[in-house]
Amino acid sequence: MRTPRRRRRALLVAATAIAVGAVAAGCGGGDGRGGPIVIDGSSTVAPLSEAAAEQFQDRNSGARVTVGTSGTGGGFAKFCRGETDIADASRAITPEEIEACAAAGIGFEQITVAYDGLSVAVNLENDWAQCLTLEQLNAIWAPGSDVSSWNQVDPSFPDEKLVLFGPGTDSGTFDFFTRAVNGEAGAQRTDYDNVGEDDNAAVTGVNGSLGGMAYFGLSFIRENTDKVRALEIDDGSGCTGPSAETVQAGEYTPLARPLFVYSADTALARPDVEALLRFYVEQNDAISSQALVIPLSQEQRDTAIEQIDALAGGATE
Amino acid sequence: MSDPDRRRLRTGARNAIRAAGEDSEALALGMRSRAEVWKSTAFLALLLLSVLVALSLLFTLILDAFLDGRSRLNLELLTNFPSGVPENAGLQSAIFGSLWVIGMMILTVVPLGVGAAIYLEEYGEGNRWYKRVIEVNIQNLAAVPSIVFGILGLGMIVRGPLSLGQVAYAGSLTLALLVLPTIILASREALRAVPSSLREASMALGATKWQTIWHHVLPNAIPGIATGAILAVSRAIGETAPLLLVGATVFVTFNPDGPLSEGYTTLPVQIFNWVSRPQDEFRVLAAAGIIVLLVILLVMNSFAIWLRNRYQRHA
Numbered sequence: 001m002r003t004p005r006r007r008r009r010a011l012l013v014a015a016t017a018i019a020v021g022a023v024a025a026g027c028g029g030g031d032g033r034g035g036p037i038v039i040d041g042s043s044t045v046a047p048l049s050e051a052a053a054e055q056f057q058d059r060n061s062g063a064r065v066t067v068g069t070s071g072t073g074g075g076f077a078k079f080c081r082g083e084t085d086i087a088d089a090s091r092a093i094t095p096e097e098i099e100a101c102a103a104a105g106i107g108f109e110q111i112t113v114a115y116d117g118l119s120v121a122v123n124l125e126n127d128w129a130q131c132l133t134l135e136q137l138n139a140i141w142a143p144g145s146d147v148s149s150w151n152q153v154d155p156s157f158p159d160e161k162l163v164l165f166g167p168g169t170d171s172g173t174f175d176f177f178t179r180a181v182n183g184e185a186g187a188q189r190t191d192y193d194n195v196g197e198d199d200n201a202a203v204t205g206v207n208g209s210l211g212g213m214a215y216f217g218l219s220f221i222r223e224n225t226d227k228v229r230a231l232e233i234d235d236g237s238g239c240t241g242p243s244a245e246t247v248q249a250g251e252y253t254p255l256a257r258p259l260f261v262y263s264a265d266t267a268l269a270r271p272d273v274e275a276l277l278r279f280y281v282e283q284n285d286a287i288s289s290q291a292l293v294i295p296l297s298q299e300q301r302d303t304a305i306e307q308i309d310a311l312a313g314g315a316t317e
Numbered sequence: 318m319s320d321p322d323r324r325r326l327r328t329g330a331r332n333a334i335r336a337a338g339e340d341s342e343a344l345a346l347g348m349r350s351r352a353e354v355w356k357s358t359a360f361l362a363l364l365l366l367s368v369l370v371a372l373s374l375l376f377t378l379i380l381d382a383f384l385d386g387r388s389r390l391n392l393e394l395l396t397n398f399p400s401g402v403p404e405n406a407g408l409q410s411a412i413f414g415s416l417w418v419i420g421m422m423i424l425t426v427v428p429l430g431v432g433a434a435i436y437l438e439e440y441g442e443g444n445r446w447y448k449r450v451i452e453v454n455i456q457n458l459a460a461v462p463s464i465v466f467g468i469l470g471l472g473m474i475v476r477g478p479l480s481l482g483q484v485a486y487a488g489s490l491t492l493a494l495l496v497l498p499t500i501i502l503a504s505r506e507a508l509r510a511v512p513s514s515l516r517e518a519s520m521a522l523g524a525t526k527w528q529t530i531w532h533h534v535l536p537n538a539i540p541g542i543a544t545g546a547i548l549a550v551s552r553a554i555g556e557t558a559p560l561l562l563v564g565a566t567v568f569v570t571f572n573p574d575g576p577l578s579e580g581y582t583t584l585p586v587q588i589f590n591w592v593s594r595p596q597d598e599f600r601v602l603a604a605a606g607i608i609v610l611l612v613i614l615l616v617m618n619s620f621a622i623w624l625r626n627r628y629q630r631h632a
Contacts (some may be wrong), residue, residue: 035578036580040566046567065568223597
């Protein structure tokens, strides 16, 4: 009868000891940066950063990079508290965010790493709409808009109910689209199907409703050509559809958008962060194709390398 | 009472019992009205339907995940690290991350929860107001949405007073807060179920209160506490939202070195990430990941049940 009781006691003592030890160790630890390179931010840019991190780590054993997807805004919030080394962003940093960074003493640099064509998707069976003007898009998505049927967009369109899907208000995609189409970031009608950060839900939604419409990154069009179709956009200089060529040539306006990474000055002083950013630009074609976004042109790549050269030079002074 | 009185009483009682027995026999022989028989059959059918709905829903979900993910259920899924190329992507860092986070959570939350339960059951005085306040608070905590614990973890553990940074143990502590009420409530039930005769016997033999609890009450309560721990693990292992807030990231290609290692991911976080990717292949991976998560949960729970049964036999 003694053995089991003793074993029982030993187990309890061991469990308590380990827990207390862990708590004690926990209180002492927590040195900030210096571990892995921490990247966080836009879920649109994340596949790109993951591809870069993956290929970078393949070639540099011992390098450690983590990528998070807190959204562009969430990424900047962490970045400006010094909790991350690099922020992924699908829009430029806002004045408020710059202020927050400045208040924490964090200097940063913006580097364009790829391009995306924000695409307006419709149902495959939609045989009436090929191209919409910017005014028509604005009429559909403007704040307070009461357009509810396709024939209100253009009298030649059928009387088909318009079903709208869009991302959540924390997303950089939302900010960019509303600025480009409605003239003000964040201004948009509110009676649409909010899919949050899950663009696949928008694809499924548009695929399931004849009068459906949604906007998301070009990669979701490319991966779902059997489910949805992208509209051409007319900004006054003719109809242009989203594609690698039109985006790179600057013809797909105003919905072509640059994708950025922001690096903290202090992080750039670390040789591994500098090497990662250099790798990001030099291996841009391979990284972009893995992430299904549009790579930088040769000229844009040269500009980015010059930027990094200048920064790295400045940091070592 | 005289003897005849007593005898009369006994006979009366015996007759009453016999009558009751005959009544119930009559009932059993179908003397009830047709409407009542119908009602009780309908009731039984409804109960079976509830069980069926719950089971078929669960079964459909598991089957759906299995059919979707079956093509990727192989050893590489377990040994590879996450990758942007779906063919190379695997779950190793997520599996190790989940095991670290959940393991450290259990080691932290069980002593805390059992301690609180012992205080409330064995030491806390009857109906003092502060004990009631604690009790109401614990019950309310159990109903707080998990994202709120994530915000608390971010403000108090990752930043703020503890300032651990975005390390695996910060995730463990956040989940520990989340499941603490479960552990406390289950442990209290377990302690209450230990017969008070055991405590009294121990005290009567001269044991102190502490000795009584440590040597007699607690060992007998272990099966119930283990049940609480199983519930806690089952809830914690599937949590995504609070972990995303306290630093679990979606792309980590190395395993945690220990509880204070920065950069970790867990299975639900990895599944969440894969579901939102444009490529179909990632959704297949997510389904396979769900199966892996279920298997790991089953293994962990089986271990806890084995442990519980061992103690039940010895107790």
